[in-house]
Amino acid sequence: MVQSPSGQLKVTVSDAGGRLHYSATLNGQQVLEPSALGLKTSIGDFTRDLTLLDTKEQPVESHYQMRGTKASSACYKANQIVLNLQNKDQMRFSVVMQVSDHDIAFRYDIPRQKFQKKDMKRVRILSEASSFNLPDGTTTFISPQIGPETGWEQTKPSYEETYSADAPMATPSQYGHGYIFPALFHLPNGWLLLNETGVGSNYCGAHLSDYQAGSGYAIAYPDPGENNGFGSAFAAIPLPGQTPWRTVTIGSLSDIAETTISYDLVEPRYAPSTDYQPGRYTWSWLIWQDNSINYDDQVKFIDLASAMGFEYCLVDNWWDTQIGRDRIAELSKYAQSKGVHLLLWYNSNGFANDAPQGPRDCMNTAIAREREMKWMQSIGIKGIKVDFFGGDKQETMRLYEDILSDANRYGLQVVFHGCTIPRGWEKMYPNYVASEAVLASENVFFNEGAAIRQPFDLTLHPFCRNTTASMDWGGIIMNKYLSKDNKSRHTRKTTDIFEMASGITMQTSVQCVAMQPNNLGELPQFEMDFLRQLPTTWDETCLIDGYPGKYVVLARRHGQDWYVAGLSAEKQPLTLTLTLPMFNKGESLQYYVDNKKGEPTLTTLKVDKKGQAKVTIQPNGGLIIKR
Ligand code: CA
Numbered sequence: 001m002v003q004s005p006s007g008q009l010k011v012t013v014s015d016a017g018g019r020l021h022y023s024a025t026l027n028g029q030q031v032l033e034p035s036a037l038g039l040k041t042s043i044g045d046f047t048r049d050l051t052l053l054d055t056k057e058q059p060v061e062s063h064y065q066m067r068g069t070k071a072s073s074a075c076y077k078a079n080q081i082v083l084n085l086q087n088k089d090q091m092r093f094s095v096v097m098q099v100s101d102h103d104i105a106f107r108y109d110i111p112r113q114k115f116q117k118k119d120m121k122r123v124r125i126l127s128e129a130s131s132f133n134l135p136d137g138t139t140t141f142i143s144p145q146i147g148p149e150t151g152w153e154q155t156k157p158s159y160e161e162t163y164s165a166d167a168p169m170a171t172p173s174q175y176g177h178g179y180i181f182p183a184l185f186h187l188p189n190g191w192l193l194l195n196e197t198g199v200g201s202n203y204c205g206a207h208l209s210d211y212q213a214g215s216g217y218a219i220a221y222p223d224p225g226e227n228n229g230f231g232s233a234f235a236a237i238p239l240p241g242q243t244p245w246r247t248v249t250i251g252s253l254s255d256i257a258e259t260t261i262s263y264d265l266v267e268p269r270y271a272p273s274t275d276y277q278p279g280r281y282t283w284s285w286l287i288w289q290d291n292s293i294n295y296d297d298q299v300k301f302i303d304l305a306s307a308m309g310f311e312y313c314l315v316d317n318w319w320d321t322q323i324g325r326d327r328i329a330e331l332s333k334y335a336q337s338k339g340v341h342l343l344l345w346y347n348s349n350g351f352a353n354d355a356p357q358g359p360r361d362c363m364n365t366a367i368a369r370e371r372e373m374k375w376m377q378s379i380g381i382k383g384i385k386v387d388f389f390g391g392d393k394q395e396t397m398r399l400y401e402d403i404l405s406d407a408n409r410y411g412l413q414v415v416f417h418g419c420t421i422p423r424g425w426e427k428m429y430p431n432y433v434a435s436e437a438v439l440a441s442e443n444v445f446f447n448e449g450a451a452i453r454q455p456f457d458l459t460l461h462p463f464c465r466n467t468t469a470s471m472d473w474g475g476i477i478m479n480k481y482l483s484k485d486n487k488s489r490h491t492r493k494t495t496d497i498f499e500m501a502s503g504i505t506m507q508t509s510v511q512c513v514a515m516q517p518n519n520l521g522e523l524p525q526f527e528m529d530f531l532r533q534l535p536t537t538w539d540e541t542c543l544i545d546g547y548p549g550k551y552v553v554l555a556r557r558h559g560q561d562w563y564v565a566g567l568s569a570e571k572q573p574l575t576l577t578l579t580l581p582m583f584n585k586g587e588s589l590q591y592y593v594d595n596k597k598g599e600p601t602l603t604t605l606k607v608d609k610k611g612q613a614k615v616t617i618q619p620n621g622g623l624i625i626k627r
Pocket of ligand 1 (some may be wrong): 417440442
């Protein structure tokens with residue numbers, strides 16, 4: 001048994017019958033039923049006939065600084081137990097289990113050892129038995145994994161399926177391929193979030209299997225058909241070696257929304273080559289689409305970024321043919337003359353899928369990347385968005401890491417789209433910004449159903465997809481209609497204040513503000529002023545109130561300034577009494593809120609003598625409170 005530093009979270013590991021199980025209690029209540037541990041490898045089956053050789057216990061502690069996430073510094077304290085085991089053939093492995101007050105993390109270590117008389121310095125990890133067996137009565141906030149070579153131009157899986165809320169565990173997954181990380185669960189007595197971290201070129205990305213009564217969800221490896229069938233569905237590691245960390249965050253919704261466990265367990269894999277700048281970017285493609293990828297329209301979005309004081313403008317797909325490299329160099333020069341830097345879109349191809357957009361074949365080999373990135377650096381490009389990856393195999397994780405480390409040599413920040421979730425990457429790779437890996441803003445443009453879902457999605461992600469990692473949702477949208485003329489196609493379903501507040505609840509260090517040039521003449525001055533000063537990096541994050549998929553009120557600190565931001569997906573006005581310890585009792589604050597008609601207002605809000613304030617968020621509306 002190993003317990004957290006405060007003693008509130010306790011994990012018990014048992015080797016009864018030669019099989020390993022772990023279970024956990026929080027404040028004496030069962031939060032994990034006996035759940036399997038172990039793995040099958042090319043040098044032995046470590047799921048059965050196991051004997052415990054010895055154990056070693058020690059406290060672990062780390063304090064670290066970070067940039068570009070929900071917190072600028074974090075402290076991790078846990079108690080670690082290492083269980084050294086062997087199977088019936090005397091092949092050895094270890095379980096490393098760390099328990100902090102709100103997290104369980106475990107991984108497997110395999111030592112160098114003799115196998116069939118050979119001195120093994122490598123191993124294939126074929127499958128993992130690790131499972132998460134949750135108490136009866138638990139409901140799920142999870143999203144299905146989808147099969148390979150599906151979706152538009154066979155680009156999936158790319159973590160763009162829908163999350164459902166409060167569903168029973170026994171519901172079969174939509175596509176029969178289990179569920180993606182992160183996965184959120186409402187236990188009878190708390191909340192639990194499953195994820196993994198520390199996965200780069202060293203391993204494949206994992207997900208969860210379908211639910212099995214009696215054993216719960218198990219770790220599943222990629223489908224063999226991913227990445228055009230190329231690369232293995234298992235992982236290969238050198239010996240001595242280790243698997244990535246599987247993490248279980250347990251407690252209240254605050255513990256879930258504030259967790260830094262994705263970063264606590266990983267280390268930077270290289271140093272930054274330059275001081276990467278956070279910021280905001282404009283993006284023509286979201287609403288003006290492919291036709292806007294021409295020199296003159298891009299000038300309009302550069303001018304918009306410049307007028308707003310934004311740092312970046314993203315030029316999306318087809319620029320190689322619709323603008324051309326020489327004119328991109330001119331465009332970059334023009335942008336810099338206006339105090340803006342360009343970000344350029346790339347296709348990740350190769351052979352991963354059939355996505356036709358150019359530029360193609362510039363990011364899939366070291367030779368092509370070298371040529372391309374050198375050119376980008378010479379013309380003042382500051383970042384890339386690479387789209388359409390092939391899945392979660394170790395082969396593909398290696399491509400992500402290679403793009404990141406090469407881009408760092410040329411001072412380029414990196415956003416991924418059509419991609420897997422990041423797993424500790426903000427800390428592992430200092431020029432990594434964010435991934436899409438979410439049913440994002442492009443869907444709000446494509447179809448009205450996603451526009452209707454948007455408030456649900458954006459009130460869920462602070463507890464799930466966006467609490468474990470940065471998320472490039474792709475745009476605070478200020479157009480009333482999802483069209484260039486701002487009067488045709490479907491309407492946006494959210495209020496202006498919802499969109500502005502989402503710029504705070506959604507976390508990424510380079511945030512898209514998908515304003516359109518027409519918005520400059522349309523938006524009230526106080527909205528413009530707010531968007532101009534919107535920060536994108538945070539020193540501290542606290543949950544004030546919320547329920548996944550219904551509403552969220554988050555407080556984030558940037559330097560000395562606290563921003564309290566709320567979103568509601570409810571059908572009726574939502575009245576809340578917020579406890580606001582970051583402000584003074586009796587203090588009057590700026591209060592951005594929708595009126596009963598859903599129109600934006602800027603007024604004042606007074607914190608009462610108890611440090612509380614009563615607020616009302618309108619349906620699909622929002623609020624922002626700041627000094
Ligand atoms: Ca996408």
